[in-house]
Amino acid sequence: MLRRLALLLALAAPLAAAAGEVQVAAAANLAGPIQKIAAAFKRDTGHEAIVSLGSTGKLFAQVRNGAPFEVLLAADAETPRKLEAEGLARPGTRYTYAFGQLVLWSATGDVVDARGEVLRRPQGKLAIADPRVAPYGAAALEVLKALNLEEGWQPLLVTGENIGQAYQFAASGNARLAFVALSQVAEAGLVARGSGWVVPASLYQPLQQDAVLLQAGVHNPVASLFLAYLRTNAARAVLRAAGYKF
Structure with missing residues (x-):
């Protein structure tokens, strides 16, 4: 994971002189940790993650209605799958970034x-x-x-x-x-x-939370960089402290 972060920073370096930004739609349960992750992302890469919070269902509707979000951090796995199926997310970019409690x-x-x-x-x-x-x-x-x-x-x-x-x-x-x-x-x-x-996990279906690159972010390298950054030790440490599991 440390090697991955080093590679990310190396890839980000050529872009640092012209720092970019990414529009991130995040499920409301991430309100605290996503701000910390966004701050760390800016510190480590020079790029800014602009975060919009909401229920996953509302964010899904906004994406379908043309909202310019580039990355979605959902509170489930089904919503990113639906966006892929509808051609609104890039196939092959979806992954589970955490399990909620x-x-x-x-x-x-x-x-x-x-x-x-x-x-x-x-x-x-x-x-x-x-x-x-x-x-x-x-x-x-x-x-x-x-x-x-x-x-x-x-x-x-x-x-x-x-x-x-x-x-x-x-x-x-x-x-x-x-x-x-x-x-x-x-x-x-x-x-x-x-x-x-x-609540014991046996009482409800796993809160598998998936991330995906939306079509609006396909040509924005900062969007892909943010998705990759979410998998680094730095980001996962924030999520772990907030009670998420992997």
Whole structure:
């Protein structure tokens, strides 16, 4: 991996005098780590990654409607596949950059116990991302169904447009609990704020997160460079600290 990074930097060197940029569409669960990765990318290559965040479903719709994104970092594997099938992404560029983890979280300490038993006592509001467009929201519903708790929580659910909004509902106190991405509340891979239960992976389909080069970025070498940079030790260290797995 270190050799790969050295090669990347060598390839970037001829472009440094005329630093470029890449338009990156990133799933909302990446809000914190992607900014750190973008800063490291600029430091190491001289190029700028301009990041737009949103639910994967909304980003998919924007790409289909002509948004000038050059790289997509999705919260699932299916969306990049669909874009390939529709001729909107470059075949052969798609790869899995991380696996996400789902957390039941409260902004208040000691509300969520280490086994998530609080989920079995429906009370207060429970925030989730819109499962129609956000893979983490779909995973949250899978957990409730797997535990036979969907009926009890259904009248108490509040739905955010994306995982970022679901987090805000809980962080502001408008919801007692929320299903969020570990990356939103983690330091060194562990829940570091409020109280949380890292949901066992057996309760939901793997949150396989794929990246792909979009057609708008095919002729932009900075777009391909950013995709490659995401696989370096520097980028993966940021993702690992945010709780992602590989």
